[in-house]
Amino acid sequence: MEAKRGIAPLAGAHFRYISRAGWGDAMYHLLLCDEFTAAEAHRIGLVQEVVPAGQQVERAMALAGIIARNAPLGIQVTKEAGRKFIEAGEQAAIAIIPEIRERVLNTSDAAEGIKSFVERRAAVFQGR
Structure with missing residues (x-):
């Protein structure tokens, strides 16, 4: 998303992203500079669960x-x-x-x- 603003991921987001989501998914989103949904974050392994809005604290406490x-x-x-x-x-x-x-x-x-x-x-x- 940084390149969309004329910069680059200068704090290491690019290599952390690659290590967590894999080369293909990371580069896909890094180069498109897109925002993505919670479902996509789950699909590529950035989050382990997606819960309905308003239930995040309850699930986190569980x-x-x-x-x-x-x-x-x-x-x-x-x-x-x-x-x-x-x-x-x-x-x-x-x-x-x-x-x-x-x-x-x-x-x-x-x-x-x-x-x-x-x-x-x-x-x-x-x-x-």
């Missing part, structure tokens, strides 16, 4: 509740590993696996996760 029921450290390191992959590539993401393993395997939450699975019940995590 998703947050689902995430919050998981082990906090597990969620934290999953986000860190994902960011590492995006920012530094596959080899860097693989390289931090031993550190992640050390951070999560011997926690109370890991023990609770296994115990709750064996007992066929929902886990109750403490963030430790």
Whole structure:
């Protein structure tokens, strides 16, 4: 859209767009300088869900509740590993696996996760 205004994506939007939507879809929209609908953003993978207008906060809170029921450290390191992959590539993401393993395997939450699975019940995590 920047070229429509005589400039270019100077903050890195072009390569982030390509990494998230793929070369074809990213270049299609970047070169056409078009705006697109929520349905198109969903189709090309920029958003994971589209909800009816006015229901965004309700859906976001529902998703947050689902995430919050998981082990906090597990969620934290999953986000860190994902960011590492995006920012530094596959080899860097693989390289931090031993550190992640050390951070999560011997926690109370890991023990609770296994115990709750064996007992066929929902886990109750403490963030430790």
